[in-house]
Amino acid sequence: xxxxxxxxxxxxxxxxSIEQAAYPFxxxxxxxxxxxxxxxxxxxxxxxxxxxxxxxxxGMPTQQAFRLCPEAEFVSADSAKYLxxxxxxxxxxxxxxxxIQQASIDEFYLDVSxxxxxxxxxxxxxIKRQIRxxxxxxxxxxxxxxxxxxxxxxxxxxxxGLLCVSHxxxxxxxxxxxxxxxPGIGPKLTKRLNLLSITTGxxxxxxxxxxxxxxxxxxxxxxxxxxxxxxxxxxxYWDAPxxxxxxxxxxxxxxNPLRSNTHVFQWLLLLSEMVGHRMRQHKLxxxxxxxxxxxxxxxxxxxxxxxxxxxxxxxxxxxxxYIYQMLSPRPLCIRALGIVAKGFLPETVEPLLxxxxxxxxxxxxxxxxxxxxxxxxxxxxxLLGISTTxxxxxxDSQFFTY
Amino acid sequence: xFNYQARWDRVLPSNKLYKGEPIEVLIKFSYGKIxxxxxSLQQKRMKIDRIYYSWKKRQGLRELFYFNVSxxxxxxxxxxxxxxxxxxxxxxxxx
Numbered sequence: 011x012x013x014x015x016x017x018x019x020x021x022x023x024x025x026x027s028i029e030q031a032a033y034p035f036x037x038x039x040x041x042x043x044x045x046x047x048x049x050x051x052x053x054x055x056x057x058x059x060x061x062x063x064x065x066x067x068x069g070m071p072t073q074q075a076f077r078l079c080p081e082a083e084f085v086s087a088d089s090a091k092y093l094x095x096x097x098x099x100x101x102x103x104x105x106x107x108x109x110i111q112q113a114s115i116d117e118f119y120l121d122v123s124x125x126x127x128x129x130x131x132x133x134x135x136x137i138k139r140q141i142r143x144x145x146x147x148x149x150x151x152x153x154x155x156x157x158x159x160x161x162x163x164x165x166x167x168x169x170x171g172l173l174c175v176s177h178x179x180x181x182x183x184x185x186x187x188x189x190x191x192x193p194g195i196g197p198k199l200t201k202r203l204n205l206l207s208i209t210t211g212x213x214x215x216x217x218x219x220x221x222x223x224x225x226x227x228x229x230x231x232x233x234x235x236x237x238x239x240x241x242x243x244x245x246x247y248w249d250a251p252x253x254x255x256x257x258x259x260x261x262x263x264x265x266n267p268l269r270s271n272t273h274v275f276q277w278l279l280l281l282s283e284m285v286g287h288r289m290r291q292h293k294l295x296x297x298x299x300x301x302x303x304x305x306x307x308x309x310x311x312x313x314x315x316x317x318x319x320x321x322x323x324x325x326x327x328x329x330x331x332y333i334y335q336m337l338s339p340r341p342l343c344i345r346a347l348g349i350v351a352k353g354f355l356p357e358t359v360e361p362l363l364x365x366x367x368x369x370x371x372x373x374x375x376x377x378x379x380x381x382x383x384x385x386x387x388x389x390x391x392x393l394l395g396i397s398t399t400x401x402x403x404x405x406d407s408q409f410f411t412y
Numbered sequence: 413x414f415n416y417q418a419r420w421d422r423v424l425p426s427n428k429l430y431k432g433e434p435i436e437v438l439i440k441f442s443y444g445k446i447x448x449x450x451x452s453l454q455q456k457r458m459k460i461d462r463i464y465y466s467w468k469k470r471q472g473l474r475e476l477f478y479f480n481v482s483x484x485x486x487x488x489x490x491x492x493x494x495x496x497x498x499x500x501x502x503x504x505x506x507x
Contacts, residue, residue: 031464031465032467032480033464033480033487033504034464034482034487035487090467090468091465094467380472383471383472383473384474385471385472387472
């Protein structure tokens with residue numbers, strides 16, 4: 011087993027706390043931060059502890075949240091505020107270790123294996139104090155010999171807590187842990203485990219590796235490693251070059267469901283441009299296009315591999331549209347949709363055909379304009395009138411050009 | 413690694429930014445920080461009691477600096493747009 015000391019810093023009710031700091035008249039009130047502007051047609055991105063007391067939680071539809079807490083205040087999420095704060099917290103943490111990894115907008119890992127355990131606890135207290143003083147925010151910190159165990163410890167210590175699991179305590183800690191508290195084990199896997207009478211870490215450790223592989227394949231190996239306290243995943247150096255992405259995707263949850271094909275095509279084009287733009291920034295091309303749709307009953311996920319890799323918005327759009335048109339039966343209304351590009355290859359140096367060369371120059375010029383003057387300074391005319399309510403009039407054109 | 417570009421609330425092409433009313437502002441440059449001290453609103457001088465929160469947004473090369481402030485018990489959001497070099501104000505009755 012490893013003797014590492016990993017800190018997991020998890021901000022408490024991050025978005026809601028920032029909004030309460032920005033709008034002091036919201037302090038002490040139940041507050042719901044919605045991922046979109048319409049208060050009744052979105053999901054809870056974050057909520058204050060006052061709202062959590064009513065049973066509101068992140069990911070819940072806001073309609074349900076307002077049924078639980080009708081007097082709650084509502085703010086739509088403003089990522090600029092949270093991203094800046096997140097960057098500033100990351101900068102603060104750079105003072106404490108060279109090995110820092112940002113896991114999400116409000117979660118950070120610190121490797122402080124160069125310290126003794128009691129020193130690490132003192133450091134965690136210092137970090138909590140500095141975050142409270144500088145940002146008026148609370149953080150929960152978990153300390154453990156591995157990343158996943160530190161994350162679990164931080165979750166268990168919420169709100170505003172600090173939980174240290176030493177190397178000696180790790181076995182008991184895992185054995186007493188319900189399986190659904192382990193990050194990566196979702197409701198479906200929990201159900202499968204429960205059906206096999208596995209409810210805690212101790213049960214996982216008892217059934218053994220062979221049994222877990224037999225029932226869960228590769229995931230079985232991971233489950234067994236967790237049960238044995240094995241987590242060798244390293245925390246990256248903060249100044250290490252960024253790894254190329256494995257996938258790039260964008261999705262939207264709409265205020266009103268889409269019912270017409272024209273509106274669906276508009277959204278597919280919008281998402282294709284978002285994904286294509288980021289692929290071009292990374293100088294990557296993708297041959298796999300993944301379309302995700304959600305109506306009120308189910309999620310539909312379809313993926314298709316294509317021969318020619320691309321980062322061209324128009325081609326990505328045609329691929330997403332092709333996947334959509336191949337759906338059978340096609341959903342009558344769509345509440346949320348997304349496009350993910352996978353299977354990356356480096357961008358080809360120069361296309362062979364003059365028409366492709368011209369298209370690439372055009373895309374590069376559009377990207378330069380949008381980078382300089384802001385996103386959507388130039389956009390396809392087919393997107394005119396697009397809105398989250400899908401009520402705008404849209405062209406019936408089946409093709410688009412810049 | 414978390415990617416800052418994977419934002420979930422990117423502006424839609426149809427959304428226009430409402431910046432508020434253009435105003436005069438008295439500011440202090442304090443060790444690299446911009447600190448608004450007072451502003452005029454409807455011919456009235458408003459002294460800023462407290463800056464609660466400040467943040468910035470980037471739109472291309474344009475940077476928008478926001479300051480949520482309080483003046484005599486009222487809350488305002490001041491915005492400095494680096495593109496047109498103007499200050500704007502919005503009254504904050506609710507977010």
